[in-house]
Amino acid sequence: MPDKIHPEMRIAELVAAHPESLSVFTTYGLESLVGEEALRLLAPFLTLGTALRTRGIPIDNFLRSLQQHLNECAPMEAPGLHEVDKDSRLSLLGLLPCGLKVPFGKAVTSFLEKYQAEGNPPITYAVEGNVNQELSYYKFVDQVESLDELPDIIVSSDFNAFFYRRFRQRFIDQGYFVDVAPPQLNPSFNGTGILDPLGQFTMLNVNPLIIVADLARVGNRPLPRRWADLLDPIWHHSITLRGDRQFFCHAVLLPFFKEHGPAAMTALARNVLRGQHPAQMVKEAGADRPDGAALYVMPDFFAHKIARPERVRIIWPEDGGLISPVTMLVKKHRAAELKAITDFLAGPELAGIFAGAWFPSPHPGATNALPPQARLKWLGWDYLRSNDLAEQNAAIDEIFLPVVRAESS
Numbered sequence: 001m002p003d004k005i006h007p008e009m010r011i012a013e014l015v016a017a018h019p020e021s022l023s024v025f026t027t028y029g030l031e032s033l034v035g036e037e038a039l040r041l042l043a044p045f046l047t048l049g050t051a052l053r054t055r056g057i058p059i060d061n062f063l064r065s066l067q068q069h070l071n072e073c074a075p076m077e078a079p080g081l082h083e084v085d086k087d088s089r090l091s092l093l094g095l096l097p098c099g100l101k102v103p104f105g106k107a108v109t110s111f112l113e114k115y116q117a118e119g120n121p122p123i124t125y126a127v128e129g130n131v132n133q134e135l136s137y138y139k140f141v142d143q144v145e146s147l148d149e150l151p152d153i154i155v156s157s158d159f160n161a162f163f164y165r166r167f168r169q170r171f172i173d174q175g176y177f178v179d180v181a182p183p184q185l186n187p188s189f190n191g192t193g194i195l196d197p198l199g200q201f202t203m204l205n206v207n208p209l210i211i212v213a214d215l216a217r218v219g220n221r222p223l224p225r226r227w228a229d230l231l232d233p234i235w236h237h238s239i240t241l242r243g244d245r246q247f248f249c250h251a252v253l254l255p256f257f258k259e260h261g262p263a264a265m266t267a268l269a270r271n272v273l274r275g276q277h278p279a280q281m282v283k284e285a286g287a288d289r290p291d292g293a294a295l296y297v298m299p300d301f302f303a304h305k306i307a308r309p310e311r312v313r314i315i316w317p318e319d320g321g322l323i324s325p326v327t328m329l330v331k332k333h334r335a336a337e338l339k340a341i342t343d344f345l346a347g348p349e350l351a352g353i354f355a356g357a358w359f360p361s362p363h364p365g366a367t368n369a370l371p372p373q374a375r376l377k378w379l380g381w382d383y384l385r386s387n388d389l390a391e392q393n394a395a396i397d398e399i400f401l402p403v404v405r406a407e408s409s
Helices: 011-019 018-027 038-039 048-054 060-073 098-117 137-141 164-174 228-231 252-258 262-271 278-284 341-345 348-356 383-384 389-408
Strands: 092-096 123-128 154-158 202-214 239-242 272-276 296-297 312-315 321-328
Touching: 011 018, 011 048, 011 098, 011 262, 011 312, 011 348, 018 060, 018 098, 018 296, 038 092, 048 060, 092 098, 098 123, 098 228, 098 341, 098 348, 154 341, 164 389, 202 252, 202 348, 228 252, 239 278, 239 341, 252 262, 252 321, 262 389, 321 341, 341 348
Parallel strands: 092 123, 092 154, 239 272, 239 296
Antiparallel strands: 154 321, 202 296, 202 312, 202 321
């Protein structure tokens, strides 16, 4: 059994990573803990150990049964790009955020095993963590000359090279891809404008970015209510963003640049303490370290992994959690042939897995675990299509990175 499964793991986190564990809960008479309503209201906060102790179930026995069941369900891991035969034609490529790589890979592997067992043609596929491809696959995308060089189905994360003008003009604007999502919208996304009005990108889910405040480090400063509050000089050297000295998350920076212009890049950079991976933020937030940040901008997925939740405040800004998208491109001329696969990828089962892993889905049947009154903030299709994100990102970096480096030297 993977080391990450332990008694302090939240039930929702366990089920999202290992959907096949549901039958073990049922075997132990714990189906009420993993029903749809419980997964939305209780499981995000209840740990496995607490649930078992309060019901008098020996933790070791449950973990042993879980291990046996997961072993029986194996193999479920999806192959990575390095495992795909170089002479094979890739039909499906997934470049997923950290929190989705495992549950997405397992769900897709299980589906495709059944799909091919029913006599359908074999599908060559690969699933990678998006962070592993930021400096490799997306650079390749920028050099693609022919549609045939691309997989038939591409699931990708963040504002990546598939949104850049060069790729858009060569492939998107030519009408080579089609949106296969249901036309109805989940109420969580009302007013966001998240669905592609031109019917080319399929929006599978979103990775919302929110603010986590370390209450001890904040001190008597007023907590931010809107994203623009992060530009206030009271947060000088107080904010940690995803990134390092060479790269910072453009899903955070682009909305500031769009709404407040170049001056916002300088103001925000002066307030940055450091760049970190969200996994590092999770260990630091609430630890009240002398060198820690007061505010962390991180995905909602990671915010629920903080070890000392009582020492932090999770803040959904009034103008909404920033949307980092997880989109799908489906080749139009292959859509009919691959419909069974894309119906699964854009369907209710996978939408439920996304939502259970803290990645809200626009599918109308998904139960998204958003706080009451929480909003989502989308960069906007008009902005994406009227600007070259490659140029926008370069303009941001030209201002932002030198100031961050100067402030940290």
